Amino acid sequence: MTAAVVIEHLQKSYGTTEAVKDISFEIQPGELFGLLGPNGAGKTTTIRCLCTLAKPDGGRVEVSGFSAIEQPRQVRRCLGYVAQEVALDKVLTGRELLELQAALYHLPRAAAQERITQLIELLGLGEYADQKTGTYSGGLRRRLDLAAGLLHRPDVLVLDEPTVGLDVESRFVVWDFLRQLRDAGTTVLITSHYLEEIDSLADRLAIIDRGVVLAEGSPSELKDKVGGDRVTLRIREFTPEAEAQQAQNKLQTLPFVEEVILNTAQGNTLNLVVQRESNPLTQIERTLHEMGLPTFSLAQSRPSLDDVYLAATGRTLMDAELAAASSRDLKQEKKQQMK
Numbered sequence: 306m307t308a309a310v311v312i313e314h315l316q317k318s319y320g321t322t323e324a325v326k327d328i329s330f331e332i333q334p335g336e337l338f339g340l341l342g343p344n345g346a347g348k349t350t351t352i353r354c355l356c357t358l359a360k361p362d363g364g365r366v367e368v369s370g371f372s373a374i375e376q377p378r379q380v381r382r383c384l385g386y387v388a389q390e391v392a393l394d395k396v397l398t399g400r401e402l403l404e405l406q407a408a409l410y411h412l413p414r415a416a417a418q419e420r421i422t423q424l425i426e427l428l429g430l431g432e433y434a435d436q437k438t439g440t441y442s443g444g445l446r447r448r449l450d451l452a453a454g455l456l457h458r459p460d461v462l463v464l465d466e467p468t469v470g471l472d473v474e475s476r477f478v479v480w481d482f483l484r485q486l487r488d489a490g491t492t493v494l495i496t497s498h499y500l501e502e503i504d505s506l507a508d509r510l511a512i513i514d515r516g517v518v519l520a521e522g523s524p525s526e527l528k529d530k531v532g533g534d535r536v537t538l539r540i541r542e543f544t545p546e547a548e549a550q551q552a553q554n555k556l557q558t559l560p561f562v563e564e565v566i567l568n569t570a571q572g573n574t575l576n577l578v579v580q581r582e583s584n585p586l587t588q589i590e591r592t593l594h595e596m597g598l599p600t601f602s603l604a605q606s607r608p609s610l611d612d613v614y615l616a617a618t619g620r621t622l623m624d625a626e627l628a629a630a631s632s633r634d635l636k637q638e639k640k641q642q643m644k
């Protein structure tokens with residue numbers, strides 16, 4: 306079976322910025338694939354190379370067996386692309402915008418009308434289709450973008466951060482729609498810097514950071530690889546640090562406990578990594594009880610994608626986002642100073 310998308314050792318620089326250093330992944334037909342990474346990781350650059358909007362400096366990029374570099378026209382025919390931010394003409398109605406888009410794709414008129422009616426229905430745009438897009442909410446606009454990307458019935462739909470800036474409800478609408486599309490056989494590639502989004506949507510994902518792929522697999526495969534469950538523990542509502550340290554030292558000696566981290570920033574909470582096969586909570590509680598220490602709260606959870614990200618990169622996605630934001634601020638400041 307031909308893969309829906311093949312990206313192999315993709316490289317792309319802008320001047321001295323290596324936006325994509327070495328990115329490889331494959332997507333099989335009918336998969337919903339997520340590209341997860343913080344701002345500046347190289348997601349949009351990868352997508353732009355895939356959609357024939359940017360020319361790679363190196364590597365292989367293929368859609369349904371067509372080369373994005375040598376056969377851009379065939380690639381564009383197989384692909385629907387929903388860009389990160391779309392500037393809509395606010396004077397046209399939703400329907401007019403879709404008609405214009407259909408003409409750009411050279412869709413025959415009757416077929417275009419039928420498809421537009423169908424998409425308006427599918428995306429719940431009925432009441433709004435004949436209103437000017439200037440009156441649309443963010444969520445409605447995104448649904449219209451989706452309709453536009455799907456007009457020519459692409460095999461592969463590519464969406465770059467489709468839910469940024471949307472309220473929770475609109476986000477769920479988009480998620481549901483993407484799942485339906487996947488279930489109906491369309492291959493979907495979505496980028497995001499939201500962990501929960503990729504976790505709940507993607508069949509498989511690649512974690513990228515600073516232009517390289519750090520991990521790839523299904524959400525549960527990746528979580529299994531990071532190892533044991535997490536246990537969060539507080540001894541008292543306000544635990545003295547000395548007491549927390551005493552507990553930490555003791556818990557570290559338990560055979561099923563891999564690691565105990567004392568988080569002083571969060572009121573001396575203890576974070577443990579424990580082997581999954583054990584029944585840790587009872588044993589932890591008993592151990593503390595024998596030391597004369599009560600337990601205020603105790604919870605066990607599977608590793609999250611954030612733990613996966615942390616294991617792969619040595620920082621949490623949140624920290625990576627903050628770092629990206631502050632380097633943007635610094636650049637902004639420098640620009641201001643140079644004026």
Ligand SMILES: Nc1ncnc2c1ncn2[C@@H]1O[C@H](COP(=O)(O)OP(=O)(O)O)[C@@H](O)[C@H]1O
Pocket residue numbers: 319322323324325342343344345346347348349350351
């Ligand atoms: N057109 C461009 N010109 C110069 N630098 C760019 C351009 N596009 C992206 N970059 C830089 O490449 C890096 C990756 O950006 P991008 O692919 O947009 O990441 P993401 O979509 O993951 O946020 C960033 O450092 C960004 O500033």
Ligand SMILES: [Mg+2]
Pocket residue numbers: 348349350389465466
């Ligand atoms: Mg981007």
